[in-house]
Amino acid sequence: MSNIVELKNISKVYLKTPAVDNVSFVVPEQSIFGMLGPNGSGKTTTIRMITSIIMPDSGQVLFGNEMLKRNHTSQMGYMPEERGLYKKMKVWEQLVYLAQLKGLSAKDAKKKVFEWMERLNIKDWWNKRVEELSKGMGQKIQFVSTVVHDPKLIILDEPFSGLDPVNADLIKNEIMRLRDEGATIIFSTHRMEQVEEICESIVLYNKGKIILDGKVEEVRKRFRQHNFSVKYEGSAPTMSDFRFKVQSTTDHEMIVKIADDAQPKDLLRTLINQDCNVIGFNEILPSLNEIFIQQVTTTTHE
Amino acid sequence: MNKILIIIKREYVTRVRKKLFIITTILTPVGFASIFLVQMFLSSVSNETKKIIVADETGIFKSKLENKDHLEFSYSDIKFEELKKQFQEKGYSGILHVPADFNMYTPEGIEYFSDEQLGLGPQSSIEDMLTDIIRTDKLEKIDISPALVDQLSKSVSLNTIVVSDQGEKEGNTGLASGIGFIMGTIIYIVMFIYGGMVMRGVLEEKNNRIAEVIISSVKPFEMMMGKIIGIAMVGLTQFVLWIILIAGIFFVLGSMYSNQIQEMQQAQQMMPGAQMQMQQQMGGWDAYGKMQESVSTINIPWMVFIFLFYFLGGYFIYASLFAAVGAATGDEPDTSLNLIITIPVIISFFIMMNVPNEPHSTLAVFASIFPLTSPIVMAGRIGFEPPMWQVIASMVSLIVGFILIVWMAAKIYRTGILMYGKKNSLREVVKWLFYKYN
Numbered sequence: 001m002s003n004i005v006e007l008k009n010i011s012k013v014y015l016k017t018p019a020v021d022n023v024s025f026v027v028p029e030q031s032i033f034g035m036l037g038p039n040g041s042g043k044t045t046t047i048r049m050i051t052s053i054i055m056p057d058s059g060q061v062l063f064g065n066e067m068l069k070r071n072h073t074s075q076m077g078y079m080p081e082e083r084g085l086y087k088k089m090k091v092w093e094q095l096v097y098l099a100q101l102k103g104l105s106a107k108d109a110k111k112k113v114f115e116w117m118e119r120l121n122i123k124d125w126w127n128k129r130v131e132e133l134s135k136g137m138g139q140k141i142q143f144v145s146t147v148v149h150d151p152k153l154i155i156l157d158e159p160f161s162g163l164d165p166v167n168a169d170l171i172k173n174e175i176m177r178l179r180d181e182g183a184t185i186i187f188s189t190h191r192m193e194q195v196e197e198i199c200e201s202i203v204l205y206n207k208g209k210i211i212l213d214g215k216v217e218e219v220r221k222r223f224r225q226h227n228f229s230v231k232y233e234g235s236a237p238t239m240s241d242f243r244f245k246v247q248s249t250t251d252h253e254m255i256v257k258i259a260d261d262a263q264p265k266d267l268l269r270t271l272i273n274q275d276c277n278v279i280g281f282n283e284i285l286p287s288l289n290e291i292f293i294q295q296v297t298t299t300t301h302e
Numbered sequence: 303m304n305k306i307l308i309i310i311k312r313e314y315v316t317r318v319r320k321k322l323f324i325i326t327t328i329l330t331p332v333g334f335a336s337i338f339l340v341q342m343f344l345s346s347v348s349n350e351t352k353k354i355i356v357a358d359e360t361g362i363f364k365s366k367l368e369n370k371d372h373l374e375f376s377y378s379d380i381k382f383e384e385l386k387k388q389f390q391e392k393g394y395s396g397i398l399h400v401p402a403d404f405n406m407y408t409p410e411g412i413e414y415f416s417d418e419q420l421g422l423g424p425q426s427s428i429e430d431m432l433t434d435i436i437r438t439d440k441l442e443k444i445d446i447s448p449a450l451v452d453q454l455s456k457s458v459s460l461n462t463i464v465v466s467d468q469g470e471k472e473g474n475t476g477l478a479s480g481i482g483f484i485m486g487t488i489i490y491i492v493m494f495i496y497g498g499m500v501m502r503g504v505l506e507e508k509n510n511r512i513a514e515v516i517i518s519s520v521k522p523f524e525m526m527m528g529k530i531i532g533i534a535m536v537g538l539t540q541f542v543l544w545i546i547l548i549a550g551i552f553f554v555l556g557s558m559y560s561n562q563i564q565e566m567q568q569a570q571q572m573m574p575g576a577q578m579q580m581q582q583q584m585g586g587w588d589a590y591g592k593m594q595e596s597v598s599t600i601n602i603p604w605m606v607f608i609f610l611f612y613f614l615g616g617y618f619i620y621a622s623l624f625a626a627v628g629a630a631t632g633d634e635p636d637t638s639l640n641l642i643i644t645i646p647v648i649i650s651f652f653i654m655m656n657v658p659n660e661p662h663s664t665l666a667v668f669a670s671i672f673p674l675t676s677p678i679v680m681a682g683r684i685g686f687e688p689p690m691w692q693v694i695a696s697m698v699s700l701i702v703g704f705i706l707i708v709w710m711a712a713k714i715y716r717t718g719i720l721m722y723g724k725k726n727s728l729r730e731v732v733k734w735l736f737y738k739y740n
Contacts, residue, residue, distance in 0.1 A: 051518040053720065073518055084512030089316065100308045101519040145515065 002065070004029045004153055004184045005050060010059030012045050019045040020056070021208040027153075027186060032179055034195040034216075035188040036288070037205030038296055043188045044081065046205075047155055050186075051078045063153075074103040077151035081158045081188070083142050087131040092117070094130065095145055102149040109148070116144045120170065135162045143171055147178060154178065155186045160194060172198060192289035204292060206299050212291070220285040223294075226258045228267060231280030237271050244270065255284065306524045306531075313503070313532025318539060327540050331547035335555070352424060354414075355394045357382040359402035366435045367398075373424055386415060396420065398428070406436045479658035479685060485609050486654040486682035489616050493647055493677075496537045496617060497624040503529050504628030504719070513719045522716040527708075530621045534614065608684050608693075615700040616677025620647065622711035629718030630731045639731070650675035654682035661686035671696045673703025710735055 005027040012020040020042040027033045035043050048054045049061060052070055061068040063075075086094055092113055099109035117123045120140050130138060139162050147154055159175070160168045175185055175198065187199060195202060196216060204212035212219060230237070231253050239246050243262040247255040258267055264283070271278050286294075317323055351372045358364055358377065367375040375398075378385060382399050389397050396416030404411050412432065414420055420428075441451055504526075507513040516525055620643065627639045653669045660666060661683055670680040670688065676696045684693075717734040 048720070053514070053517050070521070076518065078515065078518040080511060080514045082511035082514070084507075084510045084515050086316075086506075086510065086512060097308070097312050098515065098519070101305055101516060 002029050003027060003062075004064060005186070006062040007046070007050075008060040008062070010046070010049060010056040010061060012049065012054065012056050014045075018208050020049070022059070023208075023210055024059075025203050025210060025213055027184060028201070029184055030179060030182055031200045032175065032185045032187060032198050034199035034202040035186060035205065036190060036192070036195060036202055036292060038190065041205040042208040043205055044157065045208075047078065047157065047186070047188060050153075051076055051155065074149070075152045076155065077102075077146040077149065077153070078155045079142055079146040079157060079159060081161075083138060085130045085138060085142060085145075088129055090126075091122075091128055091130060091133070091141055092126040095141065095148060098145045099148045102151075104149050112148050112150075113144065116148055120144060120174070136164060136167055139163055140167065140171070143174070147174075147183075151183065153184050153186065155188070157188045158191070159187070159189075160191065190292075192287065192292055196288050202288070204295060206296050211295055211299050216288070219291065220288065223286045223291045224283065225286060226260075227284040228256050228258060228264060229280065229282055229284050230254045230256060230267075230271065230278060232271075233277040233279055235276075237274045237276040239270070241266075241270055253280075305520045306528045309520065309525060309528025310532040310535070313529050314535050314539075317499075317533070317536045323536070323540070327543050328547070331544055331551060334548060335551040338555070352395045353393060354396050354398055355385065355389055355392070356398045356400070357385050358398075358400040360400050360404050362404070362406065362439065363400060363432065363435055367428075367431055370427070373427065389415075390417065406439060409433075409436060477685070481605065482657065482682040482685035483654070485605075485612075485684070486651070486657075486678045488609075489613050489677050489681050490647065490651050490654075492537060492613060492617055493620045494644075496533050497620045497643075499533050499536075500530055500621040501624035501628040503533070504625050504715070505631070508629060508719055517719065522719060523712045525719075526622070526625050526712055526715045530618065530625060533621065534617055537617070605684065609681065611697065612677040612681045612700070615673075615704055619673060619677070619700075619704050619707050622708045626711035626714040626718070626731075629715040630734075631718075646674040647678070650678040654678050657682040657686070662688065667692060671699055673700045673707075676700055 003026040007026075008024055010020060010023050011018060023042070023046060035046070037043050045054070049056050050063075050068070052061075052068055052073055063069075063072045066072075089097070092110075095113040095117075096106065096109045099113060100106060104112065114123070114126070117126055120143070122137065122140050122144075125133060125137060125141075130141065133141070143156075143159065146156070154175075156175075159171060163171065172194075175187075179185055187195070189195060199216055201215045202213065202219065203210050214222070227247060233252065236249065236252075236254065239256065243259040244267055245257045245259075247257050249255075256267060258264065264281075268278070268281060351374050353374045353376065356363060356367065356375055356377045357380070359382070364377055369375060376394075380388075382397070385397055395418070396414055399413045399415060401411050401413075409432075414425075414428070438448055438451065442448070507516070513525070520528075623643045627643060631639060650669060653666060653675065656663075657666055657679065666679060666683060667688070669675040670683050671692065676699065680688075680693070680696050714731055714734050718731070
């Protein structure tokens with residue numbers, strides 16, 4: 001699979017403080033890519049360089065296989081973290097205007113806007129002013145404005161903030177659908193559970209640098225603690241072997257840490273030898289949230 | 303290029319559709335017209351002639367007071383005390399009482415009795431007449447004839463002639479300064495009203511955070527110029543509508559007025575008393591005719607060109623400065639940055655006000671060439687026909703200044719529009735000028 005975006009050693013300095021420091025990564029086509037990191041770690045600056053709002057001081061940005069040019073932005077849709085719409089404009093006029101700025105003709109823009117409003121159940125508001133809408137409704141309108149021109153690359157900065165669970169789910173399904181139809185989504189957030197759910201690969205930013213990257217499963221395996229959950233019926237097994245450390249025991253579940261020189265099958269064998277009625281056995285991988293906090297705090301204290 | 307047109311269209315349409323725009327566009331000419339109508343009404347009301355009876359116990363003024371300015375005098379020998387009781391019944395509006403001990407060398411004691419205030423106009427015309435009569439009387443007493451007095455009191459008026467390559471022509475200082483002042487004032491107002499509109503628009507986009515969405519589709523320069531041009535068109539639309547509406551209103555009023563004149567001409571044939579009034583009216587039209595004559599000495603296409611040139615040049619320079627300030631400030635407008643823009647505008651307005659006194663002073667010449675002041679000052683000076691080299695120098699420097707300022711403003715705009723949450727000092731803003739983007 002080819003890459004839609006490739007960053008090669010990009011750096012950007014703002015008033016002597018490096019906002020982005022020698023960052024490189026690739027975003028594969030037709031994937032959902034997560035950019036994670038605390039506030040002010042350089043995510044937004046990177047996004048602005050991809051959308052050519054600002055230019056890197058050094059390094060290269062490739063879009064498709066070409067050097068990034070301004071007219072590539074018509075194939076991108078960007079929803080900034082700070083939402084922005086004209087408060088006094090009618091919903092449909094606003095969406096048509098923003099779509100036209102992305103290069104759609106007035107006629108196409110209108111058609112697409114109404115299609116999308118129907119899809120997201122916001123058709124009834126088409127003639128309302130934005131200031132009359134709730135925050136969540138505004139969010140959905142902003143989402144439409146980001147995707148209405150069928151961009152190849154969709155960049156969403158915290159797309160679910162302010163949405164209720166029902167609407168968050170609606171948007172999540174739209175993101176999946178757009179990916180299935182061929183779009184690539186870059187997703188910037190610090191909400192880890194969402195990343196785990198929908199992203200295929202991630203980069204983790206801290207202080208303008210990437211401190212971690214890869215596929216979500218891969219990353220979690222890289223930080224595995226060799227903890228296993230054992231679920232059983234009847235009486236609890238005893239762990240006399242020094243290679244197996246019981247971390248915690250709750251109602252018919254035991255978390256066991258296996259030492260480096262042992263294998264999961266050794267633990268299973270011990271359990272079976274004890275005639276334990278095992279009904280569940282699986283590895284507990286650290287959540288991205290744990291990895292995130294651990295990595296950010298260790299790199300910050302270095 | 304296409305995108306800048308879309309932006310211009312939005313900026314234009316959203317503003318022109320606003321209720322406030324429609325209301326001010328219609329009400330301003332209506333307001334002017336109603337002020338004009340009220341004045342016409344008031345002057346027709348005061349057209350009522352005041353009949354005044356003169357109780358002159360000295361005989362100095364007997365039959366000497368002229369019937370004019372809607373005042374009509376009659377003379378009576380009835381005792382003043384008696385008259386005081388009867389004048390209202392007899393249909394007079396007041397008594398002019400000259401007491402017997404009145405001395406023309408210490409002219410005090412003349413009184414006007416009435417049941418209502420005389421009004422400033424009639425009072426001063428009566429005073430003038432009395433003064434005149436006394437003076438003539440006194441001069442006669444020292445053997446100076448009225449004819450000689452007349453000759454002595456002739457006043458001089460200057461005909462100003464401008465010498466140029468095309469020969470000599472009569473200048474018209476009054477009209478020139480009037481037109482220049484009006485043009486300069488309009489440009490001054492435009493800079494603040496529409497420049498302020500640009501700044502508010504930029505602030506709205508910045509505070510709304512929509513700037514970031516739009517800048518991911520179009521260049522910041524297109525975004526800024528789209529807004530400035532769109533608002534310029536809003537302004538031009540408003541001016542054109544005002545001119546049409548005002549012309550329409552005056553056309554209607556004018557036809558009403560000419561009907562009145564016809565009626566009066568008919569009335570004149572029937573009763574000779576109306577003649578006096580008629581002459582007064584015609585006097586007004588005479589002045590109007592003279593004004594038209596001097597308007598014809600002015601090169602109207604040249605004036606219109608000058609006006610549009612400085613109107614647009616001045617607007618673009620200040621609108622881009624206002625846009626830059628809007629982008630550099632944020633949620634709360636920064637007064638110190640604002641002042642940097644408003645001070646040159648106000649200074650140029652004051653220089654323009656002094657132009658009629660000294661149209662070719664060094665300060666006026668400099669200010670009419672310097673691009674931050676020239677839109678207002680040159681518009682004010684143009685009626686005084688500055689040398690051609692000054693006009694050309696002023697225009698060239700306005701164009702150069704325009705390009706330079708728009709370039710600077712675009713740089714500040716580009717950096718400022720995406721900076722949130724902090725106030726930027728002037729020093730920082732100056733640094734933005736040297737940022738490299740590409």
